[in-house]
Amino acid sequence: xxxxxxxxxxxxxxxxxxxxxxxxxxxxxxxxxxxxxxxxxxxxxxxxxxxxxxxxxxxxxxxxxxxxxxxxxxxxxxxxxxxxxxxxxxxxxxxxxxxxxxxxxxxxxxxxxxxxxxxxxxxxxxxxxxxxxxxxxxxxxxxxxxxxxxxxxxxxxxxxxxxxxxxxxxxxxxxxxxxxxxxxxxxxxxxxxxxxxxxxxxxxxxxxxxxxxxxxxxxxxxxxxxxxxxxxxxxxxxxxxxxxxxxxxxxxxxxxxxxxxxxxxxxxxxxxxxxxxxxxxxxxxxxxxxxxxxxxxxxxxxxxxxxxxxxxxxxxxxxxxxxxxx
Numbered sequence: 001x002x003x004x005x006x007x008x009x010x011x012x013x014x015x016x017x018x019x020x021x022x023x024x025x026x027x028x029x030x031x032x033x034x035x036x037x038x039x040x041x042x043x044x045x046x047x048x049x050x051x052x053x054x055x056x057x058x059x060x061x062x063x064x065x066x067x068x069x070x071x072x073x074x075x076x077x078x079x080x081x082x083x084x085x086x087x088x089x090x091x092x093x094x095x096x097x098x099x100x101x102x103x104x105x106x107x108x109x110x111x112x113x114x115x116x117x118x119x120x121x122x123x124x125x126x127x128x129x130x131x132x133x134x135x136x137x138x139x140x141x142x143x144x145x146x147x148x149x150x151x152x153x154x155x156x157x158x159x160x161x162x163x164x165x166x167x168x169x170x171x172x173x174x175x176x177x178x179x180x181x182x183x184x185x186x187x188x189x190x191x192x193x194x195x196x197x198x199x200x201x202x203x204x205x206x207x208x209x210x211x212x213x214x215x216x217x218x219x220x221x222x223x224x225x226x227x228x229x230x231x232x233x234x235x236x237x238x239x240x241x242x243x244x245x246x247x248x249x250x251x252x253x254x255x256x257x258x259x260x261x262x263x264x265x266x267x268x269x270x271x272x273x274x275x276x277x278x279x280x281x282x283x284x285x286x287x288x289x290x291x292x293x294x295x296x297x298x299x300x301x302x303x304x305x306x307x308x309x310x311x312x313x314x315x316x317x318x319x320x321x322x323x324x325x326x
Contacts, residue, residue: 004047006040006295007306016295016306018044020052022256023204023235025298026226030243030275031260032267036291037239040258041209042068042311044237049073049167054204056167057191059184061212063173068311074167079175079183082160083153084190086144086182087124090157092193095125101221105185108218110178116140146178157190164194169209181215188221195232205233213238214245226253242267243274251275257296258306261288 003017018027027044031037041058042065048054056074060066066076089098099121107117119140135141135151144151170187172180188208195206208225216222226236226249238254240246257275262268263286272282281294281303288294288305295304 004044004051005309006043006047007308010292010305010307016304018256020054020204022297023048023054023207023237024230024233025255026229026235026253027237027256027258028246028251028254029237029239029258029260030241030271031293032241032262032264034290035260035262036293036308037260038064038068038211039291039310040293040308041065041211041237041239043309045069045169045209046073046311048207052204055165055206056169056209057164057206058169058209059187059211060169060171060173061180061184061210061215063171065209065211066169066171066173069169073311074169075163077163077168077170079170079172079179081156082163083155084150084157084160084183084186085153085155086150086186088155090155090161090190090193092157092161092197097193099125101186101189104189104220105182108220109181109185109216110143112143116143120144144178144182146176147182149179150182160190161194164191184210185216185219185221188216188219188225192221192225195234196228203233204235207235207237209237209239211239213240214242217246217250223247223249226250243270248274255298257298258293259285259296260293261285 003019005015005017007016009016029037029040045056045058048056050073058065058074086102089095102121102124103117106112106120107114123138123141132148132152135148136145172184191208210216225234229236238246251274259271259275268282268285271277271285281296284294284305291308293306293308295306
């Protein structure tokens with residue numbers, strides 16, 4: 001199968017398909033809460049896993065996406081089952097590489113000053129076996145106390161690496177913000193290590209889906225994956241609420257836009273500015289219903305207004321529920 005069905009063209013009634021080879025050109029999914037972003041992501045994931053041999057890694061910061069998928073489509077992973085420990089680096093990382101990964105996450109995701117990051121990384125490599133009390137009492141390490149599990153749990157790096165070779169969505173919803181951001185950021189670095197070590201032919205082999213992508217907007221690893229992913233056969237699908245949630249360097253490397261509508265004029269104006277949308281497209285955003293979006297290909301001057309189809313298993317679940325009532 002060379003294309004993935006995602007919905008219906010509202011103007012022609014024809015199916016709308018995303019060619020598999022376009023996945024490495026990266027997709028930005030933009031829209032306010034409740035407009036249909038998670039439905040689109042679930043439909044895309046279902047299509048990729050059932051119709052292609054492409055592997056999926058998803059990071060779901062809220063838990064909305066996993067609620068629309070079933071275990072038979074992808075494996076749902078909980079961070080408790082696959083702990084990461086900042087102090088204990090994976091065997092497949094060198095000391096310098098792990099230090100750079102930690103610096104990227106702690107500086108950019110937590111917003112710590114570089115001086116503080118250097119002190120933390122230095123103590124991480126010099127004080128193994130620290131207990132919870134010593135961490136909380138340390139003036140530098142105490143900033144990590146909201147994510148104490150990432151300093152005290154026994155890591156399962158080999159199992160984690162094996163899991164990343166499957167279709168899997170990490171459900172990070174329900175955890176504290178600091179834990180979510182650090183775990184999600186380090187997961188991206190481990191994912192990069194996997195795909196860059198194995199090499200790539202340029203053909204699509206993996207798709208990385210990040211819901212609430214603003215959580216990792218400042219990470220250097222995000223820009224590395226965006227810029228180098230195509231040559232490695234890796235496509236990124238980034239979903240977020242506001243056009244300004246992602247840096248321009250990321251947006252400029254994305255060729256497929258799925259833009260949901262809103263009656264909010266500020267949202268439409270910002271989307272038009274950040275995405276360089278012509279007036280003819282921006283004006284349509286005010287009239288789109290829930291579950292409707294404009295699909296824009298940077299290489300195609302003709303945008304498509306799409307009604308997103310729901311994932312098949314979700315439709316079946318609703319039908320079964322209706323049948324039981326009658």
